[in-house]
Amino acid sequence: MKEACAERGPEKQLIQLETPGLSLPRERSFRSFQKQENFLGKFNQGGILLLAFFLFMALFPSLLAPYAPDERFIPYEAPSREHILGTNDIGNDILSELVYGARISMTVGFAAALISTLIGTILGLCAGYFRGALDELLMGFTDVVLIIPKIPLIIVLGAFLRPSIWVLIPVLGFMSWESTARVTRSKTLQLREAGYVKSALCMGFSPSHIMVSDIFPNIVHILLPKFMLATASAMISEASLSFLGLSDISMKSWGSMLSFAFFRGGFIREMWWWYLPPGICITLCVMAIALIGFGLETKGEKYAGEGADKA
Amino acid sequence: MSGIARKIIRYFASFVLITIINFTLPRLMPGDPVKNLIGEDVYVSEYVMEELRTELGLNRPLHEQFTAFLSDLLHLDMGYSYHLHAPVAEILLDRMGWTLLFVGVSVFIGALLGSLLGALAGWKPERKMSRFAGFAFVVCSCTPPYFLALLSLYLFSFKLGLFPSKGFYDAPEIGSVLHHLFLPVCVMSVFSASRNFLVMRGSVIQEKTQLYSLYARAKGLHDTGILFRHIIKNASLPVITLLALDFGFLFSGALFIEIIFSLNGMGTLIYDAIMGKDYPLLQGAFLVIALTVLFANMLADLLYALIDPRVRRPA
Numbered sequence: 001m002k003e004a005c006a007e008r009g010p011e012k013q014l015i016q017l018e019t020p021g022l023s024l025p026r027e028r029s030f031r032s033f034q035k036q037e038n039f040l041g042k043f044n045q046g047g048i049l050l051l052a053f054f055l056f057m058a059l060f061p062s063l064l065a066p067y068a069p070d071e072r073f074i075p076y077e078a079p080s081r082e083h084i085l086g087t088n089d090i091g092n093d094i095l096s097e098l099v100y101g102a103r104i105s106m107t108v109g110f111a112a113a114l115i116s117t118l119i120g121t122i123l124g125l126c127a128g129y130f131r132g133a134l135d136e137l138l139m140g141f142t143d144v145v146l147i148i149p150k151i152p153l154i155i156v157l158g159a160f161l162r163p164s165i166w167v168l169i170p171v172l173g174f175m176s177w178e179s180t181a182r183v184t185r186s187k188t189l190q191l192r193e194a195g196y197v198k199s200a201l202c203m204g205f206s207p208s209h210i211m212v213s214d215i216f217p218n219i220v221h222i223l224l225p226k227f228m229l230a231t232a233s234a235m236i237s238e239a240s241l242s243f244l245g246l247s248d249i250s251m252k253s254w255g256s257m258l259s260f261a262f263f264r265g266g267f268i269r270e271m272w273w274w275y276l277p278p279g280i281c282i283t284l285c286v287m288a289i290a291l292i293g294f295g296l297e298t299k300g301e302k303y304a305g306e307g308a309d310k311a
Numbered sequence: 312m313s314g315i316a317r318k319i320i321r322y323f324a325s326f327v328l329i330t331i332i333n334f335t336l337p338r339l340m341p342g343d344p345v346k347n348l349i350g351e352d353v354y355v356s357e358y359v360m361e362e363l364r365t366e367l368g369l370n371r372p373l374h375e376q377f378t379a380f381l382s383d384l385l386h387l388d389m390g391y392s393y394h395l396h397a398p399v400a401e402i403l404l405d406r407m408g409w410t411l412l413f414v415g416v417s418v419f420i421g422a423l424l425g426s427l428l429g430a431l432a433g434w435k436p437e438r439k440m441s442r443f444a445g446f447a448f449v450v451c452s453c454t455p456p457y458f459l460a461l462l463s464l465y466l467f468s469f470k471l472g473l474f475p476s477k478g479f480y481d482a483p484e485i486g487s488v489l490h491h492l493f494l495p496v497c498v499m500s501v502f503s504a505s506r507n508f509l510v511m512r513g514s515v516i517q518e519k520t521q522l523y524s525l526y527a528r529a530k531g532l533h534d535t536g537i538l539f540r541h542i543i544k545n546a547s548l549p550v551i552t553l554l555a556l557d558f559g560f561l562f563s564g565a566l567f568i569e570i571i572f573s574l575n576g577m578g579t580l581i582y583d584a585i586m587g588k589d590y591p592l593l594q595g596a597f598l599v600i601a602l603t604v605l606f607a608n609m610l611a612d613l614l615y616a617l618i619d620p621r622v623r624r625p626a
Contacts, residue, residue: 140320140321143321143325144321144324144325144328145328147322147559147601147604147605147608148328148601148604149559149560149562149563149600149601150559151563151566152562152563152566152581152596152597153332153597153601155566155581155585155593155597156336156593156594156596156597157336158585159584159585159590159593160336160590232453236453236455239455240455240456240457240563243455243567244567244570244582244585245585245586246585255455258455258457258461262461262571267461267465270469275461279455279458279461279462282454282455282458283450283453283454283455286453286454287449287450287453290449290453291449
């Protein structure tokens with residue numbers, strides 16, 4: 001959903017600039033990097049609060065969890081005063097598992113999104129800056145990879161390789177770089193016509209220097225929401241893979257908790273305290289990240305540096 | 312037209328890439344390629360392993376293996392699953408029909424529902440209903456698909472006993488099939504609808520600012536007229552792109568939902584293959600899924616080019 005919407009976004013903007021609309025010309029016509037004022041809309045505030053809560057849960061789990069996650073008690077217990085969320089099938093306290101699981105889910109999400117954003121940015125920058133044959137090649141490559149269904153590929157890979165977190169993160173990272181690459185490329189195409197880029201070229205700076213210090217800071221405001229949305233989608237993919245048992249078994253993420261709940265009889269015994277909390281946590285965390293990403297994206301479009309080509 | 316030629320080249324390249332991945336995967340993965348090609352849980356003696364090695368052609372150089380692989384593929388021979396004791400192609404064809412039925416119906420219903428609701432919500436985004444629907448759909452799209460399926464299975468099948476909890480049918484008649492498939496199709500449609508809703512809503516909001524809608528309003532056309540006669544046609548372009556992307560996404564989602572609802576489609580097949588490390592089946596399934604998604608993308612591209620003349624112009 002998000003990729004398709006954002007994909008059409010910048011291209012639509014390009015088309016709109018050609019047909020004179022009813023909007024007044026913007027006063028800011030030349031900027032390198034400007035802080036967004038007023039992006040704390042209502043949704044954004046909620047999203048940031050939620051995300052802060054989950055980050056807190058991930059960074060300081062011992063403050064929130066009553067026990068260590070691998071301490072064993074009586075299994076299959078219902079919620080009680082000592083175990084607020086009961087215990088699972090081998091006796092671990094579910095609340096502690098939940099709190100410690102935040103770490104794993106969010107680490108995998110952020111790391112995979114980092115890799116994906118990095119790859120997408122580099123490819124998009126190169127394709128947009130150098131143009132010509134390289135552009136065709138890279139965009140063709142992007143299109144080609146876009147079509148391959150990722151989750152079946154990850155499933156097949158996961159079945160072959162020993163499931164570990166160091167395999168999972170790169171593989172998830174290779175999943176969602178296409179839209180980032182596309183958007184980076186279109187922005188770079190716009191920005192490379194700007195006056196300051198041309199003067200840097202005249203002064204003899206190398207392409208890599210121009211890309212890093214002139215073009216890159218102007219696309220950061222696009223990359224941030226893409227990064228957020230990539231995190232959200234990576235978290236959901238990780239949850240799905242853990243459900244199938246294809247992620248690291250030594251590290252219990254929320255998805256693994258759900259998987260254990262389903263396959264170890266928590267479902268049939270109507271232990272809603274086992275499978276509802278991780279699912280709700282995944283949903284809330286992904287929603288917080290996605291809302292922040294959406295908020296940044298829509299606000300960013302308004303204050304974007306489109307005036308660069310008017311300079 | 313160079314646009315179409317370029318697209319055809321891209322699709323062909325995707326197809327080649329998929330076959331190459333399928334070919335190199337078992338041979339690159341750690342472990343004995345013979346094991347990778349026949350599956351892990353199969354116990355064979357050393358002598359049989361050597362026989363299999365020559366039969367599978369692992370002694371020959373790579374390009375010969377690749378040509379053999381391609382020719383096998385063209386003969387629709389995707390290997391033999393030693394786990395299930397049947398050729399992979401047969402097993403896949405058996406189960407694929409059901410999965411396609413279920414995914415196809417969900418995509419269709421979801422697209423219709425999502426587009427309609429999205430158009431209405433985009434047209435009047437300030438109303439409470441639009442905001443609520445938007446929020447609800449955002450929540451739905453952030454939930455892992457199997458979680459929603461789990462919840463609905465629990466509520467509607469266990470607790471309320473309204474729907475059967477497993478299988479495609481009790482008796483091979485259409486009423487039973489509908490009864491069994493109702494819940495899974497509902498869940499998948501909600502997913503597809505939420506994605507379509509968000510895209511359609513954004514698209515309609517953008518289209519509302521265009522000049523032609525202002526002109527229609529100036530001519531005196533009423534609300535629903537503008538919406539349904541003009542805006543929807545232009546706003547549905549991203550939805551078509553989304554449909555293509557969605558097909559691949561929904562296929563993957565369908566795998567999980569099939570596992571949860573115990574439907575005998577490709578999802579459970581793949582899951583059992585993962586558990587039993589039945590690699591030929593997994594590779595065959597991946598190939599089939601990838602090709603189906605490729606085909607759906609091609610169709611969507613064609614449809615898009617038919618509907619939007621701007622795309623046909625060389626960029």
